[in-house]
Amino acid sequence: MSDVARPFTVALPTDQELVLKVIPMPADCNASGDIFGGWVMAQVDLAGAVLPARRVKGRIATVAVNEFIFKQAVKVGDILSFFARIVKVGRTSVTVQVEVFAERFALQGQYIKVTEARLTYVAIDKQGKPCPVPEA
Structure with a gap:
C-alpha cells in the first residue's frame, strides 16, 4: 500500500x-474514465430506500435529496458498500443518511468514504397520495 x-x-x-x-x-464510466456521478446517485437512492420501505411496509417515493457529497472518485472494480440509518421519521416521511465506502481493487x-447523502422518502398509498x- 502506498502512503498516499x-x-x-x-x-x-x-x-x-x-x-x-x-x-x-466499465459501462458505468463518464468521459473522464471515472464512474458517472449519476450512476452513484441512482445506487444511493436504491440503498436509501431499503430502511424506509421496511418501516412503511408499502410503497414509498423519493421526495428530496437533502444533501449529496462526492468525496472521492469511484473507479471501475471498486467494491462499494452502502450503509444507511434512519435519521428522522415524520408523519408521512422518513429521512435517511447514506454513506458509501469503496474498497479499491x-x-x-481497506475502505475510503466516497459519498455521503441524506434523502427523504414519503409513504404513499395505492393512489400515489402521501x-x-x-x-x-
Whole structure:
C-alpha cells in the first residue's frame, strides 16, 4: 500500500446497516474514465430506500435529496458498500443518511468514504397520495 492511500482509509460504520454492495463496471464510466456521478446517485437512492420501505411496509417515493457529497472518485472494480440509518421519521416521511465506502481493487480490506447523502422518502398509498408512516 502506498502512503498516499493511508490518510483516506477508514473503518466501516458499526452504527448503520449495510443495505447494498455493488461493483461498478466499465459501462458505468463518464468521459473522464471515472464512474458517472449519476450512476452513484441512482445506487444511493436504491440503498436509501431499503430502511424506509421496511418501516412503511408499502410503497414509498423519493421526495428530496437533502444533501449529496462526492468525496472521492469511484473507479471501475471498486467494491462499494452502502450503509444507511434512519435519521428522522415524520408523519408521512422518513429521512435517511447514506454513506458509501469503496474498497479499491488494489487495496482489498481497506475502505475510503466516497459519498455521503441524506434523502427523504414519503409513504404513499395505492393512489400515489402521501399516507402516514406506521409506528415502529
